[in-house]
Amino acid sequence: xxDITSLRSGRAQAGVFRRVxxxxxxxxxxxxxxWAAMMAIVLTVLGIGVIAEIYQIKVGLGVAxxxxxxMWAVYITNFVFWVxxxxxxxxxxxxxxxxxxxxxxxxxxxSETMTVFAVMTAGLFPLIHxxxxxxxxxxxxxxxxxxxxxxxxxxxxxxxxxxxxxxxxSSVFLYVGLIPDIAAARDRAQxxxxxxxxxxxxxxxxxxxxxxxxxxxxxxxxxGLATPxxxxxxxxxxxxxxxxxxxxxxxxxxxxxxxxGAIFSGVAMVITLVVPLRKAFRLQDYIDEYxxxxxxxxxxxxxxxxxxxYLVEVWxxxxxxxxxxxxxxxxxxxxxxxxxxxxxYGCNCIIPLVLWxxxxxxxxxxxxxxxxxxNIGMWFERFVIIIQSLAHEFVPYQWDYYNPTWVExxxxxGSFAWFLMWFLLFIKFLPSMAIAELKELLPPRLKRQKKEMxxx
Amino acid sequence: MSAEVMERGVRGAFYTLEEAAHAVNALExxxxxxxxxxxxSPIPTSEIEDxxxxxxxxxxxxxxxxxxxxxxxxxxxxxxxxFAWPLHVGGKPLSSFPVTVVIMFELTVLLxxxxxxxxxxxxxxxxxxxxxxxxxxxxxxxxFGVFVHASEDEGKKNASQVLSGLGAIEVTDEAE
Numbered sequence: 001x002x003d004i005t006s007l008r009s010g011r012a013q014a015g016v017f018r019r020v021x022x023x024x025x026x027x028x029x030x031x032x033x034x035w036a037a038m039m040a041i042v043l044t045v046l047g048i049g050v051i052a053e054i055y056q057i058k059v060g061l062g063v064a065x066x067x068x069x070x071m072w073a074v075y076i077t078n079f080v081f082w083v084x085x086x087x088x089x090x091x092x093x094x095x096x097x098x099x100x101x102x103x104x105x106x107x108x109x110x111s112e113t114m115t116v117f118a119v120m121t122a123g124l125f126p127l128i129h130x131x132x133x134x135x136x137x138x139x140x141x142x143x144x145x146x147x148x149x150x151x152x153x154x155x156x157x158x159x160x161x162x163x164x165x166x167x168x169x170s171s172v173f174l175y176v177g178l179i180p181d182i183a184a185a186r187d188r189a190q191x192x193x194x195x196x197x198x199x200x201x202x203x204x205x206x207x208x209x210x211x212x213x214x215x216x217x218x219x220x221x222x223x224g225l226a227t228p229x230x231x232x233x234x235x236x237x238x239x240x241x242x243x244x245x246x247x248x249x250x251x252x253x254x255x256x257x258x259x260x261g262a263i264f265s266g267v268a269m270v271i272t273l274v275v276p277l278r279k280a281f282r283l284q285d286y287i288d289e290y291x292x293x294x295x296x297x298x299x300x301x302x303x304x305x306x307x308x309x310y311l312v313e314v315w316x317x318x319x320x321x322x323x324x325x326x327x328x329x330x331x332x333x334x335x336x337x338x339x340x341x342x343x344x345y346g347c348n349c350i351i352p353l354v355l356w357x358x359x360x361x362x363x364x365x366x367x368x369x370x371x372x373x374x375n376i377g378m379w380f381e382r383f384v385i386i387i388q389s390l391a392h393e394f395v396p397y398q399w400d401y402y403n404p405t406w407v408e409x410x411x412x413x414g415s416f417a418w419f420l421m422w423f424l425l426f427i428k429f430l431p432s433m434a435i436a437e438l439k440e441l442l443p444p445r446l447k448r449q450k451k452e453m454x455x456x
Numbered sequence: 457m458s459a460e461v462m463e464r465g466v467r468g469a470f471y472t473l474e475e476a477a478h479a480v481n482a483l484e485x486x487x488x489x490x491x492x493x494x495x496x497s498p499i500p501t502s503e504i505e506d507x508x509x510x511x512x513x514x515x516x517x518x519x520x521x522x523x524x525x526x527x528x529x530x531x532x533x534x535x536x537x538x539f540a541w542p543l544h545v546g547g548k549p550l551s552s553f554p555v556t557v558v559i560m561f562e563l564t565v566l567l568x569x570x571x572x573x574x575x576x577x578x579x580x581x582x583x584x585x586x587x588x589x590x591x592x593x594x595x596x597x598x599x600f601g602v603f604v605h606a607s608e609d610e611g612k613k614n615a616s617q618v619l620s621g622l623g624a625i626e627v628t629d630e631a632e
Contacts, residue, residue, distance in 0.1 A: 232565075436498060
């Protein structure tokens with residue numbers, strides 16, 4: 001057991017383990033000027049969004065650009081967009097965990113964090129859209145003095161259950177995954193504040209055999225439970241639309257179409273966040289072209305599914321023979337919202353085709369650009385589905401055109417700021433990479449370094 | 457075992473999990489009770505379970521209980537609501553099973569997940585206010601540790617010999 005080869009191998013392993021701790025915990029050092037500047041911008045935009053929301057509460061929903069019959073607009077677009085962003089986090093952390101996809105280890109913490117903060121952002125929009133936010137509790141089933149109960153036949157109540165379950169489970173999943181890493185941060189905390197903070201958050205974790213045994217089992221079960229949950233949540237969101245008889249909404253492909261779209265937009269957001277983070281924290285050895293290539297392939301796969309769903313929708317509309325269905329898709333391509341539709345088709349179907357080239361898939365710059373386009377395209381997908389469908393319902397007399405107002409735009413910008421604010425706080429206070437799991441499944445570059453150390 | 461005795465023992469640090477697990481098995485063979493030996497690991501490897509021959513974690517019973525409870529709650533809540541707040545729509549029946557499926561599913565996942573986490577907390581004895589004896593900050597970094605509770609000098613000596621004979625890079629007496 002103690003021969004020279006195994007000793008050398010053990011030393012090399014310990015050296016690499018120390019490096020992982022050092023590099024990941026270095027991200028928690030005192031924030032620099034860049035971080036502070038980002039935070040200042042984010043807080044300013046958030047402030048503008050909050051002012052717009054206060055104005056809307058004071059004056060009423062009239063300040064939003066709703067015109068009958070377009071009574072769902074940018075707020076619901078944002079809601080669906082942010083729920084969608086949340087999805088790839090759970091895909092990467094839970095589904096790819098069950099599939100034992102090794103590339104997930106380096107990026108899953110960032111994705112999970114993104115999930116929780118995206119759901120927190122999404123959850124704001126039904127309240128904002130409600131106008132009178134203080135009536136939100138009508139959705140909650142509890143024995144109230146009016147003896148009222150929610151109508152469980154409404155997909156909006158299903159949504160309440162789906163989103164709150166999703167938020168709870170993904171937060172718990174994130175926190176459980178964080179405990180061993182917070183313990184590592186606790187053991188190396190320099191300041192008293194950090195010692196107290198990590199000491200409390202790590203719950204006295206010590207990584208004993210008994211703790212790991214129960215932890216591993218629970219983590220597996222949580223992943224197993226989160227997997228169908230992630231598929232169910234966006235299906236339920238899609239039923240908010242598909243259960244209505246509005247042409248362009250009332251479709252059986254909506255659930256898989258929305259789930260694929262959600263993962264598509266979520267993976268794009270992971271890339272958008274990972275590219276600058278890797279550079280800012282010098283994590284090149286942990287997240288390299290191998291990870292980027294895998295994420296790009298996931299993006300390409302989901303883009304193909306979304307592309308296929310767009311084609312199926314048009315085909316179904318034509319084949320159905322329903323004049324309303326045919327009219328809505330004709331209007332989508334050539335009508336008053338054609339500009340939005342073509343942004344959607346261009347960003348979601350055409351631009352991702354460049355991912356067939358490996359040179360693009362392994363280029364940080366081009367992947368960042370493609371991911372931004374996908375984010376824009378997916379936002380417009382929701383915009384088109386919601387607004388264009390409502391604007392062009394059954395009766396031509398009802399048709400109208402909706403323009404978002406400054407209030408809606410300010411709140412939308414504020415939602416991005418709200419999301420980024422939490423993300424910026426997270427990366428400075430908690431480990432943005434899974435230290436313990438990275439050691440178990442070393443990224444390719446660290447594996448090579450370990451081999452070199454063994455032979456040195 | 458009294459608290460005073462629990463605080464005493466011998467700690468060995470190892471480079472690899474295999475060595476540490478081997479030491480645990482050797483200590484058990486030497487007559488130390490499994491409850492008196494703790495292995496510390498910086499990585500979540502599932503090999504720990506195989507190497508140490510421990511029984512499967514009882515967390516699964518909590519998960520299934522939570523899941524079943526959630527499923528039943530979803531069914532009862534929706535059906536009870538159908539009749540407590542009757543909404544008559546076009547002479548259709550008050551209850552409709554398909555809509556309950558969504559709520560049953562969501563609550564199954566919710567309670568199944570929460571029960572699993574509760575089980576980890578209960579069985580892992582967290583949150584804990586104090587750090588157990590035998591722990592060293594490097595056990596969350598680069599080393600694997602084995603701690604043996606032993607109050608008698610003879611037990612300590614025996615454990616030290618086993619640990620250093622099996623590749624421990626450092627063996628310390630945790631007397632205080």
